[in-house]
Amino acid sequence: MTLVAMPEPSPPEPNIDAPRAPTLDSVARHAGVSRQTVSNVLNNPSVVRAETLQRVRAAIDVLGYRPFAAARNLRTRRSRTIAMRLHPVRDGVKGIVHDRFVHAVVEAARERDHRVLLIPLARRADETAAFADAVARGEADAALLTAVERDDPRQAELVRQRVPFVSFGRHRGATGRGPWVDIDGAAGTYQATQHLLRCGHTRIGFLGWPRGSRVGDDRRAGWASALADAGVPADPRHELEIVDNTDHARTAIEAVLRRDAPPTALVCASDTLALGALQAAGLLAAEIAIVGFDDTPTAAIVGLTSVAQPLPEAARESVRLLIAVIEGHASAHDERVLIAPLLVPRASTLACVDKQARPRN
């Protein structure tokens, strides 16, 4: 009845003798060579005669031998594994972006024959110790830091603990440096604002988070620069700071839209805020162009123009840098990669889309 292919029960000791796959010894027997010769074929083929090499490789193919990862890891002192924190499940945009980035990093690592050790941690404060532990045990070679803040203490701590790392997100910690990959939020809101300017808008407001967050201030800066570059004044009454909550955004934008000379367009720091603005516009039947940020599934459903983070590209760059750092390439240690996001135009800026679709000789 025991149809799962397992050795006979021998609890409580795990059965560690049952061979599940061909071994170095069975390859040696099959090829009629010594165990050491098989090992040389795998690790040091240049010392093996061509004819022997061919015979051993044929035996490896026939038997389907695969070298045991732990032996390779022990030999090279490399686990080919990157440690990364798995945040607790969160609803909303932060949860979506985190999970998409996890997918992208696992995929990018796989392309480079690496694995990802996801360490589930509720508190950021436990992160550096967990990474240091994983590296000390040889379970990971380096760590990828996420949710990086402006004065993030983790980079300095990892330097102190001699844990190789790459940050996803710029930082200016105590030591100030270390390689990072980031998505250029300011470039995203600059693009969004240009999109609205080209369409003829001159009263373009910004709906952002309270000042002080690295990501939020960056997104605000792109909007302000685009207006300044176009010589269009920013109206302080049309710049709002709201915690990232759709209801709060709706209430605030309703108030703004009831005033004289309201903005005709809004750049928002997140889709969450943009959805509140969309709801306010709907309630008041106001015509206002709206751009969100993060290109969430909801943006696609409700037709919200949004700025998309190219997370697969960010993940590939992070993995590339991590491998360079692990391999000790000095040039990687201060490398920074800033990736431009992409505007995804939809119905919430439909008039602009139409206008810009026309030939602009």
Added chain:
Amino acid sequence: MTLVAMPEPSPPEPNIDAPRAPTLDSVARHAGVSRQTVSNVLNNPSVVRAETLQRVRAAIDVLGYRPFAAARNLRTRRSRTIAMRLHPVRDGVKGIVHDRFVHAVVEAARERDHRVLLIPLARRADETAAFADAVARGEADAALLTAVERDDPRQAELVRQRVPFVSFGRHRGATGRGPWVDIDGAAGTYQATQHLLRCGHTRIGFLGWPRGSRVGDDRRAGWASALADAGVPADPRHELEIVDNTDHARTAIEAVLRRDAPPTALVCASDTLALGALQAAGLLAAEIAIVGFDDTPTAAIVGLTSVAQPLPEAARESVRLLIAVIEGHASAHDERVLIAPLLVPRASTLACVDKQARPRN
């Protein structure tokens, strides 16, 4: 300028000599014993004298020595790792449930000192070969199958390849058996239907997927049983089969609500379908109680009563069974764990909630 604590550059060879942490040798030196004695303390403490044991353990604490994982893995032929497919990013309910389950499995594995090897694969057909490869290389000890279908070919294939596994989802493959953990979808829709019956509804429809899917048929069965047990006839005109799409569901339910004697309540196979039913009810200003399935973030936002899958519990049970299978406990090989889901009442069945909140002596 090189502030990441890395050895001096020596590309292209990885630097494998720089000690990042105390070694077995440094513990031996510190305690004034041989390397073998330290190894005995770690692996076979009963052969070590009490006084020596204490001295070596003190040295381990003082130095912060952590045994190298690859050495332990090689010794025990255990990677303490579970392989699992990471599906490509998907929007919608399937993507949400998959990502939540990944979080839950990583967390449950961590509680048992295990890791999860997420293998990103676009095609299910590549899954068993990837699991067999990971187990052959000693990168994983067993596999957790997800998205299990009724006549799933993977279980038989893994038995053939001698890969230990547990299925998340019931199956009846060629070999028919193997341990599984599942969430009792029928119990969920049974609860939902009872909730509506208690509230006085007698015309309770079912909005499900086209027949033939394991999960969909199971959810339909719970609705049918609850009606049969209550002696309430199921009206075939109020049982709909719709692909899992909100727009399709809205159109279909609009048609049903325009007929004579429409249903006064609907049990739905998914939140995706339930949202379409909610939209139809809103458009026609129809009073109809609606229950969804999967308790998605959207259900919470729009106030949809829904059936929640207890994914953390399913993950813990899956990991428990996987470890039992890996350790060769015969009793685990045919174990099945069926977990009851939980109804989360919200505004879409508000009248029922109110009624049931009253004391029922």
